[in-house]
Amino acid sequence: MIQVAARGAAFDVEKAVRPVVRAAPVYAREAESPERPARVVRLDWNESPYGPSPKARAALADLDAMHRYPEIDARTLRDALGRYVGAAGERVVVGAGLDDVLNTLAMLLIEPGDRVVISEPTFGLYRPLFALHGAEVVDVPLLPGFALDADGVAAAIDGRTKLAIICNPNNPTGNLFDAATVERAVAGANCLVAIDEAYAEFAGVAHLPLAERYPNVAVLRTMSKFAGLAGMRVGYGVFPEALMPYLLRVMPAFGNVGAGSAAATIASLDDLPYLNANVARIVADRDALANALAELPGVEPLPSATNFLLVRLPVADAAPIVGRLGARGVHVRHFSRPDLGLADCLRVSVGTPEENGIFLSELDTVLGSVA
Ligand SMILES: Cc1ncc(COP(=O)(O)O)c(C=O)c1O
Known part of the structure; x- marks a missing residue:
């Protein structure tokens, strides 16, 4: 007994925690x-x-199965999101916010030393998230006027590159990249290109048609922005069919989406x-x-x-x-x-x-x- 306690006292936190985690920034709101x-x-x-649709509030108020786990594969939610964007539910992956879907993508693709290409200034989570998974994050900066450097992105993709992320419209710059430029970046990439369209509803532009034409395109979305459900944490992506058998192995059980969040999402999509x-x-x-x-x-x-x-x-x-x-x-x-x-x-x-x-x-x- 004494021996066990003594060994426990020798637990070295610094040694236990991965160096990449020790070096990581804390994702925090600015100091108040x-x-x-x-x-x-x-x-x-x-x-x-x-805030959300009144139908979402009503669905939450009516929730009567809090003591039961939701569907293991979040199939009803995935089907509803698929119907909304115009894709089969089989191709939809959900998560506790789009941040979580990005994490699932990292689980799918990244071995230490693999590369991820991004174009800064862009959404601040990409760099630390993929770095935590051991990726080398390569920046192909936006051009003057915050234009996407499609040729630069294509040139930066090498044998170790697993993913390029294009945020369109881009956060924090707010601009929408020219469609032909995005297509040039996609066509020039032999890796998966994830197009983060968290703000698609405000732009009136969706990249699903591009994903139908190019087998290496995934489209990422969220209920946080247009649907007023940021607090419910529901994000999703539409992925190439060929990736789905593998994505379903890394998508967390229940898609990490609680029953209330799923119900609020489904009800919202019924109130477009x-x-x-x-x-x-x-x-x-x-x-x-x-x-x-x-x-x-x-x-x-x-x-x-x-x-x-x-x-x-x-x-x-x-x-x-x-x-x-x-x-x-x-x-x-x-x-x-x-x-x-x-x-x-x-x-x-x-x-x-x-x-x-x-x-x-x-x-x-x-x-x-x-x-
Ligand atoms: C471009 C972009 N992608 C993803 C997210 C994350 O969204 P979620 O709330 O679904 O995690 C945000 C949130 O600000 C964002 O701006």
Whole structure:
């Protein structure tokens, strides 16, 4: 007994944890300011300000089988998502958010030393997630105007490259890549190309037709943005049929989607007019917000096909502005990594007209105080 306790005391955490994990960053929301403003406007994570369909709320209220596991292969949910995008449910993989589907993809493909090609600035999870799986993450930076470097992507793909990720429309820049350029990148790749279209509904552009023409294309989506279900954590992907036997070996049991999240998703997809009306409102409000921002001296909102705007400010470093906005209860994002070239920008999600108005006037005030 004493001996067992003594051996336990020698447990060395640093030795136990993989070096790649010890070196990994913590995925965290930006530090909150010590001030606690009474009015808080969250425009930092590209959530829907309108929340889910009433049908989703009703489905959750009616849930009567919390004590039972959901379907082992999430088949009803996969079929509903497949019907929504126009693909067979057999080709759909689900997860606890799109982040989780990316993890499933890494489980499928990545051996230590394999390569993943991304184009920064892009969604901040790709690099640390695939690095945690032992991948070497290769960046083919976006070109001026945040255009995709299709030839660069094709040239970067070598014998160790297992995956290229194209985020379109791209987060955090907000722009939609030209369709011919995306197709050129896909055609030039002999690895799997995952097109992350988390914001597809706002762009009105879907890449499934490309996936029907090229056997190496997967399309990734989420219920977090357009459907207002970020808190339910439901993401999915449509994959080439030939990959499915293997994907089903790595997709977690139940697809990692709880019964409530599945029910809310299925009910939402039965209420598309409601969801589409919210998307239309958000797109119109985004354009109105962009016009109003352009009226502020030196402020430049960049073109967006999403539910957020990347905004250049007339300062070298926008971090203090973002910090001051946070202290005044208005939360937006800043991207401080110097090599991304976004230090002078903030990213703001489109909220309700009232929230957008608060953001505008607070930004005006804060910019005025630094001028
Ligand atoms: C481009 C992109 N992909 C994936 C995700 C993750 O979405 P989910 O909430 O489904 O994990 C996000 C969330 O911000 C995103 O912007």
